[in-house]
Amino acid sequence: MANTERLAALARVRLARNAIQVAQGQVGLSSDEQSRLVSLFADLDDLEDLLILEDISENVESIRKDADELKDVAASMSASANKLTRELSLVDDAAKAVAGLADVVALASSHGLVP
Amino acid sequence: MVALVAVLAAVTGCGAVLTKPQASAIQDFAQANDTFVKLPATVLRSYEEVHLETRMFDATTVGTRDAPRAVTQLMRAIEFSQQLEKVAVQLDAATEVLSQYAALLRKLSSDVVGGVDATATDLGRALDQSIGSYNQVLGGSATPLPSVGSAAAAAARAVGGLYTKHRQLAYLREFVAQADPLVTRLTSDVGVLLGAFVGAEGYLGADAMSIQATLTAYASSHGVALTVSDVHLFGEALRKEVLAAKLADDVRTTSTKLAKAHAALKGVLDPRPSLVSARSELQVLITELQAAAQVKAKLDSTNRTNQCTKE
Numbered sequence: 001m002a003n004t005e006r007l008a009a010l011a012r013v014r015l016a017r018n019a020i021q022v023a024q025g026q027v028g029l030s031s032d033e034q035s036r037l038v039s040l041f042a043d044l045d046d047l048e049d050l051l052i053l054e055d056i057s058e059n060v061e062s063i064r065k066d067a068d069e070l071k072d073v074a075a076s077m078s079a080s081a082n083k084l085t086r087e088l089s090l091v092d093d094a095a096k097a098v099a100g101l102a103d104v105v106a107l108a109s110s111h112g113l114v115p
Numbered sequence: 116m117v118a119l120v121a122v123l124a125a126v127t128g129c130g131a132v133l134t135k136p137q138a139s140a141i142q143d144f145a146q147a148n149d150t151f152v153k154l155p156a157t158v159l160r161s162y163e164e165v166h167l168e169t170r171m172f173d174a175t176t177v178g179t180r181d182a183p184r185a186v187t188q189l190m191r192a193i194e195f196s197q198q199l200e201k202v203a204v205q206l207d208a209a210t211e212v213l214s215q216y217a218a219l220l221r222k223l224s225s226d227v228v229g230g231v232d233a234t235a236t237d238l239g240r241a242l243d244q245s246i247g248s249y250n251q252v253l254g255g256s257a258t259p260l261p262s263v264g265s266a267a268a269a270a271a272r273a274v275g276g277l278y279t280k281h282r283q284l285a286y287l288r289e290f291v292a293q294a295d296p297l298v299t300r301l302t303s304d305v306g307v308l309l310g311a312f313v314g315a316e317g318y319l320g321a322d323a324m325s326i327q328a329t330l331t332a333y334a335s336s337h338g339v340a341l342t343v344s345d346v347h348l349f350g351e352a353l354r355k356e357v358l359a360a361k362l363a364d365d366v367r368t369t370s371t372k373l374a375k376a377h378a379a380l381k382g383v384l385d386p387r388p389s390l391v392s393a394r395s396e397l398q399v400l401i402t403e404l405q406a407a408a409q410v411k412a413k414l415d416s417t418n419r420t421n422q423c424t425k426e
Contacts, residue, residue, distance in 0.1 A: 014321055021328045024176065025335050031180060038181040042188045045170065049195045052318060056159070056199070059308035060206045066301035067209035070216060073294045077219040080286045084223070088279060 003055065010051050017044045131386065132280035133224060133287065140383045141224040141287070143401075144376055145217035150404045151373055152214045154366045155305050157411055159203040161359035162312055162319060163196045168352045169322040170195075172329040176336050210305070216294060223286050288384045291377070298377045302370040309370070312363035319360040326352050358413055365407040 020041045024034070170192035177185040312318045330349045334341055341349075 011316070014324075017325070018328065021332055025332055031178070034178055035181050035184075038177055038184055041173070042184055045173065045188060046191060049191070053195065053198055053202070055311060056308065057202055059304065059311070060202050060209065062304045063301060063308065064205060064209045066297060066304055067212040070212045070294060070297045070301060073290060073297065074212065074215045074219055076293075077216070077223060077286070077290045080290070081219060081222045084279070084282055084286065087282065 003058070006051050006055055010048065010055075013044050013048045013051065017041060017048070020044070131284055133284040137284070137287075137383055138224045138226070140380060141220050144380050145221045147376065147401055147404055148213050148217040148373065150408065151366075151369060152210045153207065154362075154369070154404075154407055154411070155210055155309065156203040156207040158309055158312060158359070158363045158366055159199060159206060161355075161362055162322075163199045163203070165319060165322050165352065165356045165359050166199075167192055167196050168355070169325050169329075172326055172333070172349070172352065176329060176332045206308075210301075213298070213301070216298075220287070220291075223283055223290070284384065291381045291384055295377055295381050299374045302374040305370040306367050309363050309367040313360060313367060317360070317363075319356050319363065323353060323356045323360075326356065358410055362407060362410045365410055369404055369407055 020037055023029075024037050024041070029037070170188065174185040174189055310317075314320055315324070326349060330341075333345070
C-alpha cells in the first residue's frame with residue numbers, strides 16, 4: 001500500500017475509534033451493544049497496529065538500503081586505510097634497508113674491504 | 116631550503132596535506148555521529164512503551180463479559196511491541212553503518228605520522244652508530260665521516276610525514292565526497308520515519324488522544340471519582356508520551372543537521388575549505404544532540420522510577 005493511502009486509512013481508522021469511544025459512553029446501551037462496540041474497537045486497534053507496523057517497517061527498509069550503499073563506501077575506506085598502513089610500512093622498510101646498508105659498509109671497512 | 120621543498124613536493128606529488136583543523140573537524144563529526152547513531156531506534160522503543168500502555172488503558176473500560184476479548188487484545192499489543200522491537204533492532208543495525216563510517220574517518224585522519232617519527236629516529240640512530248663504527252675502524256688514517264643521522268632522520272620524517280598526510284587527505288576527500296549523498300539520503304529517510312511520530316496526527320499524538328479519551332471513558336464507566344493512583348498512572352503515561360514526542364522531534368531535527376554537518380565536512384576537505392562554516396554547523400549539531408540526550412535521560416529516569424514503583 002502506498003504511504004499516502006496508508007496514512008489516509010489510518011486517519012479513517014482513528015476517526016472510527018473515536019466515534020466508538022463516544023458511543024461507548026452513552027447511557028442505556030444493552031450488554032450486546034456494548035460487546036459489539038468492544039469487538040469493533042478491538043478490530044480497529046488491530047487494523048491501526050497493522051498499518052503502523054507496515055509504515056514503520058517500510059521506512060526502516062529504505063534506511064537499510066541506504067545503509068547498504070554506505071557500507072560499500074566504508075568497505076573501500078577500510079581497504080584504503082589498510083593500503084595507507086602498508087605504505088607506511090614501506091617507509092619503515094626503506095629506513096631499515098638504509099640502516100642495514102650502513103652496517104654492511106661499516107663491517108666491510110673493518111675488514112679492509114672498503115678504503 | 117628551496118631545494119628541500121622541491122624534493123618534498125616531488126615526493127608527495129602535490130602540496131595539499133591533511134591539516135590539524137581538518138583532522139579536528141573530522142574527529143568532531145565522528146563524535147557527533149556516534150552519539151546520533153542509537154537515537155533513532157530509541158524513538159521506536161519509546162513509542163513501543165507508550166503504545167503498549169495506551170492499549171493497556173483501553174482494557175480498563177471493558178466490562179466483565181468482554182474480559183476475554185480484552186485479554187486477547189493485550190496479548191496482541193505485546194506481540195506488536197515484540198514486532199516493533201525487531202524493527203528497532205534492524206534500524207539500530209542500519210544506523211550502525213554511520214558509526215562504522217565515523218570509525219573509518221577517524222582511522223584515515225588519525226596521526227599516523229607518529230609512526231614515521233619512530234622509524235625516522237631509529238634510522239638516524241642506526242646511521243650514526245654505523246658511521247661511528249666506520250670512523251673507529253679508519254682510526255686516524257682518514258678524515259672521519261660526519262654524523263648525519265639526525266639530518267637523515269629529519270628528511271625521512273619530513274618526506275614520510277608529508278607523503279602520508281597527502282595520501283590521507285586524498286583518501287578522505289574521495290570518500291567523504293562519495294558518502295555525502297548517501298549520508299544525506301539516509302538521514303533524510305530517518306527524518307521521514309521519525310516525522311510520522313511527531314505532531315497531533317502522529318503516532319504518539321494519536322496515542323495521547325486515545326489515553327485522554329480512555330481516561331474520560333474510564334471515569335464515566337466507574338461512576339466514581341478517580342483515585343490518586345489512577346490519575347498518577349494516566350498522568351505518567353501522558354508525560355511519557357510528551358517526552359517521547361519531543362525526543363522524536365529532536366532526533367528528526369538532528370538528522371537534518373547531521374547531513375548538513377557532513378556536507379560542511381566535505382567543504383572543509385575541499386581545496387578551498389570554509390572551516391568557520393563547518394565548525395558552526397558542527398556546533399549546532401552538538402547542541403541538538405545534547406538536547407536529545409537530555410530528553411532520552413529524562414525518559415530513562417521516568418522508566419526507572421516506574422520500575423521502582425512497580426517493585
